[in-house]
Amino acid sequence: MAVNRRFLYTVLYVLMLAVLAWALLPILYMAISSVKTQVNMFSMPPKLIFEPTFDVYHDMFAGRGDFTEFLTNSVVVALVTTASSLVLGVMGGFALARGNFKREKDISFWIISTRMAPIPAVILPLYLIFSKLGLIGTTAGLMFAYTTFNLPFALWMMSTFFKDVPIDLEEAAMIDGCSKFRAFWRVAVPTAAPGIVATGVLCLMFSWNDYSFASIFTGNGSQTVPIAVSLLVSQQGIKWGQAMATGTVIIMPMLICGLMVRKYMVRGLSMGAVK
Amino acid sequence: MLQAAEKRIRKVKRNRTEFWMLLPSMIVLAAISIFPFFFMIYASFMNYTLDMDKPRFAGLDNWRNVFTSDTFWESWGRTAVYAGGGLVVQLALGVAIALLLYQIPKLRNLFSTLFMLPLFVAPIVTGLLWRFLLDPTYGLYNWFLQLLGLDIQVLGDTHYAMPAVILMDVWEWTPLITIIVLAGLQTIPHEPLEAAEVDGAGGWQKIRFVMLPMVRRMIVVALLIRSMDILRYVDTITIATEGGPADVTKIIGYYLMQVAFRFQDIGSAAALGLTMLLVSIVLGKFFMKVMRSEEA
Numbered sequence: 360m361a362v363n364r365r366f367l368y369t370v371l372y373v374l375m376l377a378v379l380a381w382a383l384l385p386i387l388y389m390a391i392s393s394v395k396t397q398v399n400m401f402s403m404p405p406k407l408i409f410e411p412t413f414d415v416y417h418d419m420f421a422g423r424g425d426f427t428e429f430l431t432n433s434v435v436v437a438l439v440t441t442a443s444s445l446v447l448g449v450m451g452g453f454a455l456a457r458g459n460f461k462r463e464k465d466i467s468f469w470i471i472s473t474r475m476a477p478i479p480a481v482i483l484p485l486y487l488i489f490s491k492l493g494l495i496g497t498t499a500g501l502m503f504a505y506t507t508f509n510l511p512f513a514l515w516m517m518s519t520f521f522k523d524v525p526i527d528l529e530e531a532a533m534i535d536g537c538s539k540f541r542a543f544w545r546v547a548v549p550t551a552a553p554g555i556v557a558t559g560v561l562c563l564m565f566s567w568n569d570y571s572f573a574s575i576f577t578g579n580g581s582q583t584v585p586i587a588v589s590l591l592v593s594q595q596g597i598k599w600g601q602a603m604a605t606g607t608v609i610i611m612p613m614l615i616c617g618l619m620v621r622k623y624m625v626r627g628l629s630m631g632a633v634k
Numbered sequence: 635m636l637q638a639a640e641k642r643i644r645k646v647k648r649n650r651t652e653f654w655m656l657l658p659s660m661i662v663l664a665a666i667s668i669f670p671f672f673f674m675i676y677a678s679f680m681n682y683t684l685d686m687d688k689p690r691f692a693g694l695d696n697w698r699n700v701f702t703s704d705t706f707w708e709s710w711g712r713t714a715v716y717a718g719g720g721l722v723v724q725l726a727l728g729v730a731i732a733l734l735l736y737q738i739p740k741l742r743n744l745f746s747t748l749f750m751l752p753l754f755v756a757p758i759v760t761g762l763l764w765r766f767l768l769d770p771t772y773g774l775y776n777w778f779l780q781l782l783g784l785d786i787q788v789l790g791d792t793h794y795a796m797p798a799v800i801l802m803d804v805w806e807w808t809p810l811i812t813i814i815v816l817a818g819l820q821t822i823p824h825e826p827l828e829a830a831e832v833d834g835a836g837g838w839q840k841i842r843f844v845m846l847p848m849v850r851r852m853i854v855v856a857l858l859i860r861s862m863d864i865l866r867y868v869d870t871i872t873i874a875t876e877g878g879p880a881d882v883t884k885i886i887g888y889y890l891m892q893v894a895f896r897f898q899d900i901g902s903a904a905a906l907g908l909t910m911l912l913v914s915i916v917l918g919k920f921f922m923k924v925m926r927s928e929e930a
Contacts, residue, residue: 454656475915477887478868479890479894480890588873592762606759629814632851
């Protein structure tokens, strides 16, 4: 029996390692390739021992290319849209959790269906409005698009987080003379802070990772890093070295952010359905 | 009497703050839902191209064009294969890996965290990375295939391109199903499992008759979220295959982007978009039902 058990566990661990290899090998391979010379990178069987070179990174950050401009745009757009969707989402989410609205069910459905709307179907009307307003080719248009797209998610998530905050605390504060809004700001927001951070990280991820909106709404000078990736693919071929380095630069901050809010990831990814 | 009136006033007052807190969000939401929705209905009845100042009324022309075009039905067909295939595979793998993680409590946290990483990779990077891995000359996975004696240009082959883009989606999103289902498994109390053991249930029977039924809701939630998102995103396909070769990976979302921005036919694109919207609204209804079933 004991032998059997040990055997079973060995099988399980081996299986698990295979699963991890499948999930992580592409990411590792990308990061490793980005510090290989062109020759090493293309040699098959893959070279496991090689001298790392940071030339591609050096060219990207210090060279004549516009990568730093793409990066700046991405950072600004992602931070601004995360902030604005949080401001709206935290207030609105609180209202949804505490309020007693007549058609709450309809409002909820409206929010969730907006979250689910297919991106290609919604880009079109937004594109036409933006071109009328002269927002195509600016980061402002992109910020507006991301804010609106993050908002249903932020509203939904925040309302589930605020529902978890016991209402007694706010009521006590209000008995002490706080206004409803003050009770929200001073009591509910600090209590729900971890939820706000987790929601913010997922908003950040959406804005940072998106390619569809950026490809349609931006132009020279307002492009973001996902566009930088796509520009490396051309009729003449693909600049693989730069592609791997750019990919690594894009995913690193998100891996770190994701791991930071790991505890709330399940909840965020399941739209609050699983706590 | 007086108390009741006071209560009612308090309720109105209480809701007034909330009303003003929710209003800005509702206005912004309207900008991406109600307005575009009516706009698309309007545009779908117009002869409307991107360079045109004044769209002309076109009656049912766009709808007729869309519904009689082979590309439309083929794209939906491919979408069904892409979404159906992708969802089945990631559901099976996702649940299996969740069960696996559940069995190894010691390293569960570490392993599930590591396994989660693909979720954070930008879909555009996923597409390009896999294109690199599958590159016929330089690709690592292509080299693996060659070692197995398979010499195929995966992404350039009409038979293998669709399975390959499905695989990319599976790689990126299986962890979502796994961590949701795993979270569900961890909430299962010990008693029913012990009871099943006492009744002589084997490992497989415990999974089939005790554990899976108890996480059914999680599975449905994960599946619904994935089915909506698989329709929503076209980034990976855009960079990995550009809908090719010979259109075999041209799913409906990609086709819509082409009609709108390459062919610049807004009217037809609007009609196309409405068909997509319809499908996601149906999925949304399901989602709400599942969410509420928990509250009840």
